[in-house]
Amino acid sequence: AQSVTQLDSQVPVFEEAPVELRCNYSSSVSVYLFWYVQYPNQGLQLLLKYLSGSTLVESINGFEAEFNKSQTSFHLRKPSVHISDTAEYFCAVISNTGGFKTIFGAGTRLFVKA
Amino acid sequence: GAGVSQSPRYKVAKRGQDVALRCDPISGHVSLFWYQQALGQGPEFLTYFQNEAQLDKSGLPSDRFFAERPEGSVSTLKIQRTQQEDSAVYLCASSLDRRQETQYFGPGTRLLVL
Numbered sequence: 001a002q003s004v005t006q007l008d009s010q011v012p013v014f015e016e017a018p019v020e021l022r023c024n025y026s027s028s029v030s031v032y033l034f035w036y037v038q039y040p041n042q043g044l045q046l047l048l049k050y051l052s053g054s055t056l057v058e059s060i061n062g063f064e065a066e067f068n069k070s071q072t073s074f075h076l077r078k079p080s081v082h083i084s085d086t087a088e089y090f091c092a093v094i095s096n097t098g099g100f101k102t103i104f105g106a107g108t109r110l111f112v113k114a
Numbered sequence: 115g116a117g118v119s120q121s122p123r124y125k126v127a128k129r130g131q132d133v134a135l136r137c138d139p140i141s142g143h144v145s146l147f148w149y150q151q152a153l154g155q156g157p158e159f160l161t162y163f164q165n166e167a168q169l170d171k172s173g174l175p176s177d178r179f180f181a182e183r184p185e186g187s188v189s190t191l192k193i194q195r196t197q198q199e200d201s202a203v204y205l206c207a208s209s210l211d212r213r214q215e216t217q218y219f220g221p222g223t224r225l226l227v228l
Contacts, residue, residue, distance in 0.1 A: 004156075032215065043118075044157070044205070044219040051215060090156050101170060102147070102217070104156030 002026055002095045006105035014113050015083055021076040021108045023065075023091030033074040034092040034102075035065055044090065050074065061085075086112045118220035120206050126226045127196045135191045135223045139208030146189050147217060148181055149205040157205050163189060164212055196227045 007022040025031065035047040048059040055067040065076045074091060091105040119138045127133050139146050145164055149157035150173075159173040165186035174181070178196075183189040193200055203224050207217040 006156075036219075043221045044207075046216055046218075049215065092156075101159045101162070101173070102157075103159070104149075106154070106156045 002031075002093060002101075002103045004091050004093050004103050004105035006089075006091055006108050008108050009106065010109045010111065012111045012113060013081055016080045018079050019077065019081050019085075019110065021089050021091075021110065023074045023076065023105060025072050025074065025091075025093045025103075030095070032094040033065075033067055034094075035059075035063070035074070035076050036090045036092060036104075038088040038090065038107075040087070047076075047089070081110070081112050083112050083114060085110060118206055118208055118218050120204075120220040120223050122223060123221065124224050124226075126228065129198060129227055130195050131227075132192065132194045133196055133225065135193075135204050135225070137189045137191070137206030137208075137220060139187065139189070139206070140210075140218055141187075142210070143208035143218075144211050145209040145217075146183055147207045147209075148189070148191050149207065150175075151203040151205055151222070153202070160191070160204075193225075196225075198227050201225055201227045 003026045005024045013019045033050040036044045037047045038044050048057045050057050050067045058064045063078045088107045088109050090107045092102050094102050121136045147162050148160040151157045161181045162170040163183040166183050178194045180192045203222040205222045206220045209217045
């Protein structure tokens, strides 16, 4: 069965520092990959997604993620974080071998300190 | 409406009580999903509707859980004879079409079973 591993449960970082949130998924023939963000007291929102084409995808607020098929990874990066980026980040995958069910990782709590 | 809405936002139930959780998806969205999110975990898939058809209910944890979407819009998740292990946040999401590439999440219903 498809699974998603987020290697870090919490990532504390200082404002304006770079950050990487790691995500690995179990191998599958074809997958769609997603990062969702959950700000405090808000619902889940799609941050960015990889469906096909360019392996580097970007969000409107400066995050980017790169699909690496050989390493089955989809790590999320931002070169300079802001206090407002403090949130829970979830990596998710849809495999077209599993009935298009979305599988989420356990989440990584990003805490940006001043 | 502007987004996915869920009601109630909070529910406290005594063990053994039946509960019903409602989801109003974005108007016109074909696909509807229910997820269960335990504390400190990512959302776990429960069931999927395409219009009024329940195409995947493989994530429902027991036969005490039942979901319906009779007219292809509003959906209800019912839990019979609630147990303490049912305590979680129940998330509803909808997407415009069958491809499920972008899911829009509601704020969730936090269920506490005493």
